[in-house]
Amino acid sequence: MICETLLSAGYNPSCQAPQRGFEADGIIINRSDIDFAASTLNVTNGKGSVVLKNGKTGYPVKQTPRNAFDGSTMELNVGTYVNTWTKNINILLMSVGPDTTDIVNKLVNGDTVLILRNRTKEDAAWPVDGQGVNPKESEYEVFGWEQGLKASAGTRTPNDEDTMGGTQLTLTETGASSHGLFLFVTDKAATDTAYQSLLNAN
Amino acid sequence: MLSRETIEAVTGLKARFNQPYSSADRELIKELYHVILGKTLRNTGCQNCYHDAVIELALFVRNATKKEMATLKAGAIIACPTFHGGQIYTNSNLTDEVAREYLAAFPKRSDLFSILPPKQKRAKKVSNEETKE
Numbered sequence: 001m002i003c004e005t006l007l008s009a010g011y012n013p014s015c016q017a018p019q020r021g022f023e024a025d026g027i028i029i030n031r032s033d034i035d036f037a038a039s040t041l042n043v044t045n046g047k048g049s050v051v052l053k054n055g056k057t058g059y060p061v062k063q064t065p066r067n068a069f070d071g072s073t074m075e076l077n078v079g080t081y082v083n084t085w086t087k088n089i090n091i092l093l094m095s096v097g098p099d100t101t102d103i104v105n106k107l108v109n110g111d112t113v114l115i116l117r118n119r120t121k122e123d124a125a126w127p128v129d130g131q132g133v134n135p136k137e138s139e140y141e142v143f144g145w146e147q148g149l150k151a152s153a154g155t156r157t158p159n160d161e162d163t164m165g166g167t168q169l170t171l172t173e174t175g176a177s178s179h180g181l182f183l184f185v186t187d188k189a190a191t192d193t194a195y196q197s198l199l200n201a202n
Numbered sequence: 203m204l205s206r207e208t209i210e211a212v213t214g215l216k217a218r219f220n221q222p223y224s225s226a227d228r229e230l231i232k233e234l235y236h237v238i239l240g241k242t243l244r245n246t247g248c249q250n251c252y253h254d255a256v257i258e259l260a261l262f263v264r265n266a267t268k269k270e271m272a273t274l275k276a277g278a279i280i281a282c283p284t285f286h287g288g289q290i291y292t293n294s295n296l297t298d299e300v301a302r303e304y305l306a307a308f309p310k311r312s313d314l315f316s317i318l319p320p321k322q323k324r325a326k327k328v329s330n331e332e333t334k335e
Binding site for chain 2: 035037038039049050051052053054055056057058185186187189190193194197198199200201
């Protein structure tokens, strides 16, 4: 929950045009595999590391580059006492078969965390470098960190040409207190390395 | 000492043991056989010579790596501005020595490791002897 509600910085838009949407690849992690004690990401910091438990690994999620994760939304829910965000991430599985079915079944019944790469890499809202831009902190956005992502919708249209008869799934996190949480370690290079290391079980 | 890449290459080949090896795999096996065992793998046309070579390599690697190396958990890296000038360490370049040094500076961050570096026995012995004196 967000306890501090007083602003401590202003907003200053970046001169660079933000790029909409996500890159075509991300990493999905079983929420139960995350070592929350060793991770530094939290709602207060807004950014930090994501560390997995011994022997656990993340799994790559690849989409077609055009409009990857298309239709994903973040919506504010106005409550009586506390406002929260509902985050919907759409994933298209453009294949059919026993392996795809196995993945779909696990996503449909699972509780996951998804790290997606924003096409916008710079953040203008926290001007710490004196120029109104906090560089390279916006790329890796983490969904499901607070409440987990759970399947909320699924459609398979075998004759649809656009999805090649694949399955569209919506993974939803409800009740998230933070508008956004980001994987970030020290600098851009370290963050890229940390992101890649999520794919190696150790 | 075997590099982590070499160990991973042998592990990967062993994981695919029940499948026929591709031509790229065969080239890799030949190379690893030469690098690790110092012998040349001769293609005698036998059906299982590449699979036999992988068994030989896997056994050698298993014996050579019985001593566990410091290993970071998935997602964990060492990237601290005050440690080694901010150099980034991952499992591909982490050594036991660096891990020990890091843990000496930041003991609370042992939670980043799935395998802690082995303690320096020789250093301990020396310090024990010094204490006795």
